[in-house]
Amino acid sequence: MGEEDKFAVPAPPKQFGSLANADSVNAILNSAQKSHGPTVSLERMEVTNQADSRHDAEMLAEFDRRRRARTLTLPTDDVQVKLKLRALNQPICLFGEDALDRRERLRALLSTMSEDEIAAVLHTDEVNADKADEETVTWYHRGPVELRKARVAIADFSLRKAKLRLEKAREDAAQPAHEKALARQEAHKWVQQINLHSSQVADTRPVAFCEFSSDSQHIVTAGWSGSVAVWKREQCAQEMKYTGHSAQAGCARFHPGAFTQNDASSLNVVSGSYDGTVLLWSLTQETPIGEIEKHPQRVSKLAFHPNGLHLATACFDSTWRMYDLTTKKELLFQEGHSKSVADVAFHPDGSVALTGGHDCYGRVWDMRTGRCIMFLDGHTKEIHSVEWMPNGYEMITGSSDNSMKVWDLRMRRNTYTMPAHTSVVTRVRADAAGQYLVSASFDCTLKMWSTTGWQPLRQLQGHDTRILCVDISPDGQWMCSSAFDRTFKLWAQSDY
Numbered sequence: 367m368g369e370e371d372k373f374a375v376p377a378p379p380k381q382f383g384s385l386a387n388a389d390s391v392n393a394i395l396n397s398a399q400k401s402h403g404p405t406v407s408l409e410r411m412e413v414t415n416q417a418d419s420r421h422d423a424e425m426l427a428e429f430d431r432r433r434r435a436r437t438l439t440l441p442t443d444d445v446q447v448k449l450k451l452r453a454l455n456q457p458i459c460l461f462g463e464d465a466l467d468r469r470e471r472l473r474a475l476l477s478t479m480s481e482d483e484i485a486a487v488l489h490t491d492e493v494n495a496d497k498a499d500e501e502t503v504t505w506y507h508r509g510p511v512e513l514r515k516a517r518v519a520i521a522d523f524s525l526r527k528a529k530l531r532l533e534k535a536r537e538d539a540a541q542p543a544h545e546k547a548l549a550r551q552e553a554h555k556w557v558q559q560i561n562l563h564s565s566q567v568a569d570t571r572p573v574a575f576c577e578f579s580s581d582s583q584h585i586v587t588a589g590w591s592g593s594v595a596v597w598k599r600e601q602c603a604q605e606m607k608y609t610g611h612s613a614q615a616g617c618a619r620f621h622p623g624a625f626t627q628n629d630a631s632s633l634n635v636v637s638g639s640y641d642g643t644v645l646l647w648s649l650t651q652e653t654p655i656g657e658i659e660k661h662p663q664r665v666s667k668l669a670f671h672p673n674g675l676h677l678a679t680a681c682f683d684s685t686w687r688m689y690d691l692t693t694k695k696e697l698l699f700q701e702g703h704s705k706s707v708a709d710v711a712f713h714p715d716g717s718v719a720l721t722g723g724h725d726c727y728g729r730v731w732d733m734r735t736g737r738c739i740m741f742l743d744g745h746t747k748e749i750h751s752v753e754w755m756p757n758g759y760e761m762i763t764g765s766s767d768n769s770m771k772v773w774d775l776r777m778r779r780n781t782y783t784m785p786a787h788t789s790v791v792t793r794v795r796a797d798a799a800g801q802y803l804v805s806a807s808f809d810c811t812l813k814m815w816s817t818t819g820w821q822p823l824r825q826l827q828g829h830d831t832r833i834l835c836v837d838i839s840p841d842g843q844w845m846c847s848s849a850f851d852r853t854f855k856l857w858a859q860s861d862y
Contacts, residue, residue: 435477438484440469447472450487506700506736512690513697516676521734523673524717531715531758553801554823556859557814560845562828563858566602569593571614573848575835579620582839585846586635587854588618594637594647599844602856606647610654613641617667622674624649633691636677638665644679646691658689659696667709671733672716682706686721702729702738709752718775720761722749728763730775744771744780751793755817756800764791770805772820782820786813793835797842804845806836812847812857828855 441447444465448458451472459468476484538546569589576587584605585597592611595604618637621628628634633655635647642661645654663682670677676697677689686707688698703723710721718739722728728742728749747766754761760781761773770791772782787807794805802823803815810833812826831850838845845857 431477435473438473438476439488440473440476442469444468451475453487509698509736510695512693512695516688516690516697517734517736519675520671520673520716524713524715524734527672527715528717528758535757549799550801550818553797553799554816556842557802557823559859560814560824560826560857561860562826563844563856563860564602565828565853565855566597567852568595568597568848568854569852571852572831572834572850573852573854574615575617576846576848576854577619577835577837578839578844578846579625580622580840581625582841582844584620584625585854586618586620587848588615588637589852590614592639594618594635594645596635596649597854599839599856606649606652608635608637608645608647608652608654610645611637611639611641611643613639613643615639616665619668619670622670622672636668636670638668638679640664642681644668644677646694656694658694661687664706666707669710669712669719671712672714678710678712678719680707680710680721684723686710686719698736700731700736702731703727705748708748708750711752711754713754714756714758720752720754722752722763724748726765728752728761728773730761740773740775740778742771742773742780744783745769750791753794753796753803755796756798762794762796762803764794764805766790768807770794770803770815784815784820786815787811789832792833793837795836795838797838798840799842804836804838806833806847808832810849812836812845826857828857829853 447465447469451458451468454475456475476487568587569591571590573587573589576585578585583599585599586594587597588594592613592615594608594611594615596606597603598605615637616639618635621634621636624634630649632648633646634649636644637647638644642663642665644658644661644665646656646658648655658677658679661679661681661683665679665681667680668677675691677691678686679689680686684703684705684707685699685701687696687700689695690697703721703725705724707721707723710719712719717733719731719733720728721731726745726747726749729738730740731737732739742763745763745765745767749763749765751764752761759775761775762770763773764770764786768785768787768789768791770784770786771780773779774781786805787809789808792806792808794803796803796817800817802817805813805815810827810829810831812833813822814824814826815821816823829847829849829851833847833849836845836847843858846854847857848854
């Protein structure tokens with residue numbers, strides 16, 4: 367052990383506990399109880415829920431707005447989004463803004479509005495939907511007692527015709543493939559050899575309509591001068607000229623039995639005018655033998671039912687009608703189109719009717735029940751012509767959108783679209799065998815189309831002005847067209 371350790375002073379012992387004794391502690395506690403001042407807890411401090419600053423209030427309002435924005439259900443259609451922005455007096459499009467940005471801008475605008483204001487804006491599409499439904503809703507009117515009898519007669523007639531058509535279809539289906547190909551080749555060969563045969567001035571104004579008779583030997587024309595005439599096909603000689611219309615004659619049709627079954631003094635021709643009149647003609651006198659009740663607006667097209675007892679009229683008052691030719695009484699007044707009805711055509715069996723209108727839609731009507739069984743929606747402009755194919759289930763429509771569409775009644779949809787012309791398609795016709803189509807247009811041409819692929823076969827040029835109508839003779843050997851040049855022209859097979 368060293369010297370330093372030997373003489374070191376020991377450290378004092380450590381003391382634990384308070385420096386105050388029991389008397390001093392009791393004195394401190396007694397003085398604290400006698401004190402009247404506020405006591406503050408050192409463990410926790412109370413914080414009020416109310417925002418103490420303007421900044422905090424704005425923050426809370428922004429959070430609430432974002433929460434409401436997330437709960438809004440907005441339309442996904444950009445057109446509807448633009449309509450709602452317009453309803454809010456906001457620009458429908460900003461520079462560099464796409465559809466998604468536009469939708470988010472609408473969401474931000476609506477999130478700052480009250481619940482009632484948001485509901486008022488979002489429910490405007492229901493009003494627009496109601497207006498849209500008005501264009502597609504079908505209205506039915508109660509017809510006379512004779513209408514029921516007519517429907518029964520049409521059903522009996524159509525069943526017999528359908529039986530014959532299906533029997534023929536089965537026979538055609540049973541034919542060998544080479545025979546079908548041969549028939550198709552013969553038809554296409556005729557198409558390639560068809561040329562202009564003759565031309566005849568038929569009116570002092572444009573010739574709006576032309577049609578062959580059942581025997582393929584006669585032609586009826588209707589002109590804007592109001593005159594209706596019957597012509598002998600071979601010589602293009604006028605056999606009968608009818609006078610009675612005071613306005614433009616837009617359509618003239620032969621009765622199904624004209625020159626074959628009907629007596630010359632009975633009803634053989636019917637014509638309609640822009641002033642709403644429909645006149646009935648015989649083959650023996652130049653004055654009408656009868657008249658249908660006048661329509662309130664222009665009669666665009668006429669169509670005989672295959673049974674020859676009823677007549678359908680398409681009118682510019684958005685309706686089409688059917689009349690009993692025996693009593694000349696209106697049996698059916700049918701609405702359904704929102705604009706003018708441009709054309710009407712009966713099914714080859716007579717069971718249904720096809721109409722096309724300026725509302726861009728077509729409709730198929732069951733003549734036995736009166737209901738609309740198919741809605742043709744696809745054209746972007748007015749439909750001017752409708753036609754049934756001989757097979758009984760395909761339909762053709764021609765429109766101002768320069769196209770023709772093929773529709774299938776069995777599948778109830780559009781099966782093919784042909785960009786047919788460079789201008790309005792005014793008339794579409796199919797040959798009796800269903801091998802080809804011919805279309806007329808304002809582009810001054812006629813075009814012929816194959817029905818086994820809908821491919822173009824031939825383009826015919828002969829008219830210098832817009833073509834209004836075209837027809838194919840029942841025997842399939844002739845075609846007739848009429849135009850603004852006041853003529854009708856005949857087309858036939860030739861070697862040159």
